[in-house]
Amino acid sequence: MTDSGGRPENVTDKEVTEVAGGPQEGDPGAAPLVVVENVNKYFGDLHVLKDINLTVNRGEVVVIIGPSGGGKSTLCRSINRLEPIDSGRILVDGKELPKEGKELARLRADVGMVFQSFNLFAHKTILENVTLGPVKVRKVPKEEAEKHAMELLDRVGIASQAQKYPAQLSGGQQQRAAIARSLAMRPKVMLFDEPTSALDPEMVNEVLDVMTELAREGMTMIVVTHEMGFARRAAQKVVFMADGQIVEENTPDEFFTNARTDRAKDFLSKILTH
Amino acid sequence: MSQLSELFDFGPFFDNFDLILEGFWATVRLSAASAVLSLVIGTVLVSFRVSPVPVLRAVGAAYVNVLRNTPLTLVLLMCALGLNDTLALKFSDDPGTTYYWWAVTGLSAYTGAFVCEALRSGINTVPLGQAEAARSIGLTFFQSLRMIILPQAFRAVIAPLGSILIAMIKNTTVAAAASYAETATVMKDLLDLPTFNSGAIPLFIGVAIGFMLLTLPTGFFFGWLAKRMAVAR
Ligand SMILES: Nc1ncnc2c1ncn2[C@@H]1O[C@H](COP(=O)(O)OP(=O)(O)OP(=O)(O)O)[C@@H](O)[C@H]1O
Ligand SMILES: [Mg+2]
Numbered sequence: 001m002t003d004s005g006g007r008p009e010n011v012t013d014k015e016v017t018e019v020a021g022g023p024q025e026g027d028p029g030a031a032p033l034v035v036v037e038n039v040n041k042y043f044g045d046l047h048v049l050k051d052i053n054l055t056v057n058r059g060e061v062v063v064i065i066g067p068s069g070g071g072k073s074t075l076c077r078s079i080n081r082l083e084p085i086d087s088g089r090i091l092v093d094g095k096e097l098p099k100e101g102k103e104l105a106r107l108r109a110d111v112g113m114v115f116q117s118f119n120l121f122a123h124k125t126i127l128e129n130v131t132l133g134p135v136k137v138r139k140v141p142k143e144e145a146e147k148h149a150m151e152l153l154d155r156v157g158i159a160s161q162a163q164k165y166p167a168q169l170s171g172g173q174q175q176r177a178a179i180a181r182s183l184a185m186r187p188k189v190m191l192f193d194e195p196t197s198a199l200d201p202e203m204v205n206e207v208l209d210v211m212t213e214l215a216r217e218g219m220t221m222i223v224v225t226h227e228m229g230f231a232r233r234a235a236q237k238v239v240f241m242a243d244g245q246i247v248e249e250n251t252p253d254e255f256f257t258n259a260r261t262d263r264a265k266d267f268l269s270k271i272l273t274h
Numbered sequence: 275m276s277q278l279s280e281l282f283d284f285g286p287f288f289d290n291f292d293l294i295l296e297g298f299w300a301t302v303r304l305s306a307a308s309a310v311l312s313l314v315i316g317t318v319l320v321s322f323r324v325s326p327v328p329v330l331r332a333v334g335a336a337y338v339n340v341l342r343n344t345p346l347t348l349v350l351l352m353c354a355l356g357l358n359d360t361l362a363l364k365f366s367d368d369p370g371t372t373y374y375w376w377a378v379t380g381l382s383a384y385t386g387a388f389v390c391e392a393l394r395s396g397i398n399t400v401p402l403g404q405a406e407a408a409r410s411i412g413l414t415f416f417q418s419l420r421m422i423i424l425p426q427a428f429r430a431v432i433a434p435l436g437s438i439l440i441a442m443i444k445n446t447t448v449a450a451a452a453s454y455a456e457t458a459t460v461m462k463d464l465l466d467l468p469t470f471n472s473g474a475i476p477l478f479i480g481v482a483i484g485f486m487l488l489t490l491p492t493g494f495f496f497g498w499l500a501k502r503m504a505v506a507r
Binding site for chain 1: 505
């Protein structure tokens with residue numbers, strides 16, 4: 001049991017996207033990849049997640065949308081245990097993440113996370129940012145990690161920036177580098193918490209394009225975003241969250257044209273008038 | 275007038291120049307070893323102080339509070355007289371060697387507490403997102419501390435660390451109390467010499483200049499390093 005992450009050490013990039021998308025990993029092809037079951041979370045007295053249930057299938061893209069303070073970030077962060085939950089279960093690929101320690105650290109890398117504020121390691125070059133995880137956590141030889149990193153940077157269109165430091169890049173470039181850093185860990189699922197909301201408008205699309213491409217290749221993704229275009233283009237499911245509850249689950253087209261709940265209609269009327 | 279020229283007669287100072295140089299060499303040896311060791315101690319302490327394990331945090335906090343609030347003379351006397359002489363915990367049978375290492379230990383144990391607190395304020399300048407990103411790619415707490423947080427914290431506090439090291443270099447003079455012969459010891463011995471009359475002021479000036487030759491470059495070096503290593507955000 002040296003690699004209970006469940007993936008052979010030297011799979012190529014192509015295989016990974018296929019694995020992430022297709023049902024070939026053993027028999028549980030049809031089993032959902034992420035299961036959130038009766039999850040409750042409090043910050044002190046504040047009940048932030050109220051009995052949340054959510055299922056994400058392999059290769060599925062789920063967009064989470066909703067008013068500020070509704071608990072979207074908290075849900076995302078609890079899926080890779082950046083926030084502990086108070087009750088309920090969260091399974092990733094059939095396994096519950098352990099509470100703390102080394103085992104958690106290693107399994108957590110199966111869930112990639114892209115933050116609103118990029119969070120690239122400020123004292124390391126872009127290339128070092130992307131190779132650090134594979135080399136230190138997955139024990140991939142440095143040369144191999146660099147080769148893979150360059151492929152990923154090329155895929156997100158910033159291979160020429162590999163030797164620069166994060167502060168020397170534009171916001172859009174930094175966010176694409178952050179996506180490459182997550183991908184380098186060959187995650188089973190990727191979480192995006194408002195990946196474009198800290199960006200200048202002209203840089204939003206370069207990031208959304210990378211994400212759309214990723215979705216097309218079959219990556220399982222949970223995306224907190226208010227970008228309707230992306231949701232319609234890439235997502236199979238929209239989850240509307242407000243006041244710590246999932247108020248509505250719907251297809252993107254249905255949700256944006258004909259939402260079932262009043263709460264969602266009200267919210268949509270507000271963001272649409274902007 | 276003749277009295278004034280006698281007051282500033284550097285003759286006796288240069289007559290004993292060899293001895294004084296020897297003292298300074300001892301100061302340099304003590305400073306260099308203590309600089310390295312106090313950085314190590316400070317780094318270990320700060321890892322304790324920010325660790326998720328409550329016991330380690332308590333140990334770190336207790337250490338820092340005790341050492342930072344005890345006079346250095348006491349710490350060094352404790353090492354030399356208490357541990358070395360009374361309890362006979364000796365680094366070596368050679369008195370020079372064992373007092374040297376006790377002086378290094380005491381001075382580093384004391385300075386390490388200050389290094390720890392400087393580093394801790396450095397850690398506070400590193401955005402929380404850095405640690406979260408480190409955890410999200412699967413680094414353990416100590417890996418993220420070592421590879422992501424501390425390197426950035428160090429760079430943020432290079433200038434204050436320079437001040438701590440300068441204070442430490444000057445604090446080496448206290449080691450005289452702990453039986454380690456360095457510049458201050460030589461100075462005191464010379465002043466006690468009946469033949470060393472009227473050389474006091476030149477001696478003070480000479481020793482002061484000697485210390486500045488050690489501390490000024492240290493200050494400039496750390497200032498330069500702080501600029502060079504600054505993390506752009
Ligand atoms: N670390 C924390 N400590 C205390 N309260 C918190 C913490 N993090 C979030 N909260 C609170 O939990 C609630 C849910 O926050 P969360 O960040 O999950 O909302 P969100 O849906 O992501 O909102 P936004 O659209 O503004 O990002 C909010 O009321 C917030 O103030
Ligand atoms: Mg949020």
